[in-house]
Amino acid sequence: xxxxxxxxxxxxxxxxxxxxxxxxxxxxxxxxxxxxxxxxxxxxxxxxxxxxxxxxxxxxxxxxxxxxxxxxxxxxxxxxxxxxxxxxxxxxxxxxxxxxxxxxxxxxxxxxxxxxxxxxxxxxx
Numbered sequence: 001x002x003x004x005x006x007x008x009x010x011x012x013x014x015x016x017x018x019x020x021x022x023x024x025x026x027x028x029x030x031x032x033x034x035x036x037x038x039x040x041x042x043x044x045x046x047x048x049x050x051x052x053x054x055x056x057x058x059x060x061x062x063x064x065x066x067x068x069x070x071x072x073x074x075x076x077x078x079x080x081x082x083x084x085x086x087x088x089x090x091x092x093x094x095x096x097x098x099x100x101x102x103x104x105x106x107x108x109x110x111x112x113x114x115x116x117x118x119x120x121x122x123x124x125x
Contacts (some may be wrong), residue, residue: 019058025063 041106062070067079074080104112 021053 067075068083074083089098091098
């Protein structure tokens, strides 16, 4: 009795699919023609031209899009980082609060010369 109620419940929620398509979300590998064949694929007359399904092509193109083109907002928390790439304010190089150029002091100049000398002596050996 338990098995029959379980199987009827499972059958009630199952859906029989009769329309089979290639999964557009899975990458397809294109294979080359036979290496020893003298006949080109384009010149074969007995092969009918492939019929492309517009719905499949649209799904395929949609699957290959970058997430920022697919969706308006990030779908996961990981996508939230770097989603909006436009800067919040314009960069002004004359503003010292936001722009910190690299400066050389006496200590950094000395260490730079010491490292260069060390690298030269290691390369000579």
